[in-house]
Amino acid sequence: MLEYTDRISIETTHNVRLDYEVASVSDRMIAWFIDTVICAIYIAAVLFVLDYLEIWNNLSDSATIWLSFGIAVPVLFYDLISELIFDGQSIGKRIRNIKVIKLDGTSPSFSSYFIRWVTRLLENVLFFGLGFVAVLASAKGQRLGDIAAGTAVATVKKRVSLKDTILHYTSEDYTPTYPQVTNLTSRDIETIKYVLNAKSLQNLYYIRSECAKKVCEVIGIEYNIDQDVVKFLQTIVDDYTYYRSQNN
Numbered sequence: 001m002l003e004y005t006d007r008i009s010i011e012t013t014h015n016v017r018l019d020y021e022v023a024s025v026s027d028r029m030i031a032w033f034i035d036t037v038i039c040a041i042y043i044a045a046v047l048f049v050l051d052y053l054e055i056w057n058n059l060s061d062s063a064t065i066w067l068s069f070g071i072a073v074p075v076l077f078y079d080l081i082s083e084l085i086f087d088g089q090s091i092g093k094r095i096r097n098i099k100v101i102k103l104d105g106t107s108p109s110f111s112s113y114f115i116r117w118v119t120r121l122l123e124n125v126l127f128f129g130l131g132f133v134a135v136l137a138s139a140k141g142q143r144l145g146d147i148a149a150g151t152a153v154a155t156v157k158k159r160v161s162l163k164d165t166i167l168h169y170t171s172e173d174y175t176p177t178y179p180q181v182t183n184l185t186s187r188d189i190e191t192i193k194y195v196l197n198a199k200s201l202q203n204l205y206y207i208r209s210e211c212a213k214k215v216c217e218v219i220g221i222e223y224n225i226d227q228d229v230v231k232f233l234q235t236i237v238d239d240y241t242y243y244r245s246q247n248n
Helices: 025-052 061-076 078-085 091-096 110-126 130-137 144-149 179-183 186-197 204-219 229-247
Strands: 007-011 017-022 098-102 151-155
Touching: 025 061, 025 078, 025 091, 025 098, 025 130, 061 078, 078 110, 091 098, 098 110, 110 130, 110 144, 130 144, 144 151, 179 204, 179 229, 186 204, 186 229, 204 229
Parallel strands: none
Antiparallel strands: 007 017, 017 151, 098 151
16 A cells, blocks of 8 residues: 655646645545535435425326436536536535645646546446545545546635735735736736745745746836845735725
């Protein structure tokens, strides 16, 4: 059996290393249980309504089969549809703050979710619990569907404070330094915040310096090699926050 690790390091196409915490087996089991309960409640509710309306009594055998199949379809596609809608999370995963990620640093595509879904069905048909065994045997906590799709299930931080969001708080008497920050997008600010908050990236100073150079290029100012890069990037975020709040 392979050694189970609690972290996944991903090297993106931009040579930035992202570190994720592997979702624990208990979190995945609780998420699975929540999803199972949701599906069970759905089936029970539908059957109750059909029984209350006495629909079953008026159906032929073939119609009963087709109706039963129709009831089962949402349950059958639950995992696939929920992960597509909630960006790699089912309702259970969302509650446990875990999600599906790609090991190459890109966002999971439809084919990634589809492969995971099909393989899950095969795992359950061939041997119920096979996926659980595969998770325990994998160094990255992957079941067979994850291995086939190049994915894993990781823990995601729940943003609970203003400090963890894209924008920072600025006081009413705040004086911005760079009015050109309006040329930046919220996606740019999110990237800057990620670079600022990163602790475990390799060559962190170089990455921050390159980020600062790119920001200077976009907003049209000269890059000062002697400036405090962290202070500069934080000022950019604060200025953007100020102008954003003025427009709201």
